[in-house]
Amino acid sequence: MKIALLGYGKMGHVIERIALERGHEIVLKKTSSTTFEGIQNADVAIDFSVPSVAVENISTSINNGIPIVSGTTGWLENYHEMVELCNQKNAAFLYGSNFSLGVNLFFELNDYLAKMMSKFKEYNVSMEEIHHTQKLDKPSGTAITLANSIINHTDKNNWAIENPTPTDVFIDVKRIENVPGTHSVLYTSEVDYIKIEHVAHNREGFALGSVIAAEWIIGKKGVFSMKDVLDLKYCNKITKI
Incomplete structure (x- = not known):
């Protein structure tokens, strides 16, 4: 699986290590000083960035037909806009407030x-x-x-x-x-x-969960949550922002 990392801070580095350990390839490491060049080569994108760029990361992925898993928080006033875009493009989008x-x-x-x-x-x-x-x-x-x-x-x-x-x-x-x-x-x-x-205890659980979610979303269409990935009955989807 070829992964675009949208955000390459502390979490991005941990996600990279775990993804490589699981046999995946990183084809893009997006930071504030780099572009989205190469995202078309990805099978899936994982967004762990900052609130100010999350919408751009998610919408760029969706517009390029790349399934997107986002763990960035603090931008949820635009969540329904991203859901609408995902549905319009018949794409795949998974937001999780926590991937552990x-x-x-x-x-x-x-x-x-x-x-x-x-x-x-x-x-x-x-x-x-x-x-x-x-x-x-x-x-x-x-x-x-x-x-x-x-x-x-x-x-x-x-x-x-x-x-x-x-x-x-x-x-x-x-x-x-x-x-x-x-x-x-x-x-x-x-x-x-x-x-x-x-x-x-550490960031490992968050990173592993995001990679598992990325593996799961390949080939799917729609808007999802970790409830879908883990098949949990009561886990919350966003119902109020």
């Missing part, structure tokens, strides 16, 4: 727990999200996916990272050096609390 197998299982657990807890109004739900200091978007795409699932199943209407109202899911966002990613969901009452948490 463990996180996607965590999504499923969070979704199921939110359904259960919706019946117990004495519990208030909140979240904590911790990432390294280089992460640009706040909160993380993973935290937004978790929060949207809670919103879909409870009486909460939105999420907030400051000055939350009683109808908001409060996300306590922290940026700490060398933290790959920690996400917690907490249900608190006057007598106890229930907490679920996922802690990433």
Whole structure:
């Protein structure tokens, strides 16, 4: 499989190593100082860039008939525009707020727990999200996916990272050096609390998941998520932006 890497930072380097270990070839390493020349030679593109260029990366791939897997977060105000473009071009597009197998299982657990807890109004739900200091978007795409699932199943209407109202899911966002990613969901009452948490030890899981997604999307048409790749029942697709 020939891969175009759209974004060649820390994640891009890890993806490259894992892809090569799995017998694939890198035909393009797109950075801020290079062009898309050579993307036509790719079987699939993997986008781990920054929010300001994600839409360009995704649309360029789609317009060139290259299936695109994107793990860049912070650009989701344009998500539906990319879905529409994908459908118009009869292309293949997969967005994941997190490609880790463990996180996607965590999504499923969070979704199921939110359904259960919706019946117990004495519990208030909140979240904590911790990432390294280089992460640009706040909160993380993973935290937004978790929060949207809670919103879909409870009486909460939105999420907030400051000055939350009683109808908001409060996300306590922290940026700490060398933290790959920690996400917690907490249900608190006057007598106890229930907490679920996922802690990433490194970037390996994210990179491996993106390569697996790229392998999976070859030959397919449509808009997908990691739910489709891993065949998980409850994992969230984007329903609210």
